[in-house]
Amino acid sequence: MIEAIKLSKTYNLGETRVHALKEVNRSIARGEFVAITGPSGSGKSTLLHLFGCIEQPTTGSVVIDGQDTSKMSQRALTKLRLHKIGFVFQHFYLLPTLTAYENIELPMKEAGMRRNERRDRVSELLSAVGLIDRGRHRPNQLSGGEQQRVAIARALANDPPIILADEPTGELDTSTGSDIVDLLTGINQKYDKTIIVVSHDPEIARRAERIIELRDGKIVNALY
Ligand SMILES: Nc1ncnc2c1ncn2[C@@H]1O[C@H](COP(=O)(O)OP(=O)(O)O)[C@@H](O)[C@H]1O
Numbered sequence: 001m002i003e004a005i006k007l008s009k010t011y012n013l014g015e016t017r018v019h020a021l022k023e024v025n026r027s028i029a030r031g032e033f034v035a036i037t038g039p040s041g042s043g044k045s046t047l048l049h050l051f052g053c054i055e056q057p058t059t060g061s062v063v064i065d066g067q068d069t070s071k072m073s074q075r076a077l078t079k080l081r082l083h084k085i086g087f088v089f090q091h092f093y094l095l096p097t098l099t100a101y102e103n104i105e106l107p108m109k110e111a112g113m114r115r116n117e118r119r120d121r122v123s124e125l126l127s128a129v130g131l132i133d134r135g136r137h138r139p140n141q142l143s144g145g146e147q148q149r150v151a152i153a154r155a156l157a158n159d160p161p162i163i164l165a166d167e168p169t170g171e172l173d174t175s176t177g178s179d180i181v182d183l184l185t186g187i188n189q190k191y192d193k194t195i196i197v198v199s200h201d202p203e204i205a206r207r208a209e210r211i212i213e214l215r216d217g218k219i220v221n222a223l224y
């Protein structure tokens, strides 16, 4: 369902070249819960951004549902991201001027969903993440854990089969982080979503069906 083929990414910083990812091959099946671990700077975020088509590989390709994304136009990629991939970030990245409801609704608007359908879907998602009474709150009126729940609901807005999360518990205390891990595990099981989580959090690694360990831009160990 999602496949990395000889995936490499090199960043050019003036004279120096940083080989962030070196010919990574990996395929991830539908419905899998995968953790990407490894030391800081090992290429975890780069790999996630390439999987999510928010960055382009230097060489190699990412294949999603049999489609080679390196051969797609920008327009086709935007559409693919909107419908197939939901992204959750460490720092939430909610729009501060919009309410929780409006943040979750935004990707639905981009996808051209009708108003009535959007209203039902946002309510359903607010309830799924345990925030039914927080729809009118703005991000600064919510706790960190609540903001991350909104971000997860937003990632689910257009019902994508793949959820990618980069250090989703990195900003949260242990107990709040643990609730977020429960939520992601539940989403994986209940809705059969493929979930790929970058994390240092041992609890996430423990819950994952598979661990991809990166070091220096290469997979050193894929457990399970
Ligand atoms: N936009 C960028 N420009 C230059 N170098 C980058 C950029 N993004 C990441 N890097 C470098 O690529 C390597 C891998 O980074 P990253 O994927 O963010 O690692 P991780 O998420 O595992 O900490 C690091 O050496 C980092 O400094």
Ligand SMILES: [Mg+2]
Pocket: 044, 045, 046
């Ligand atoms: Mg990172």
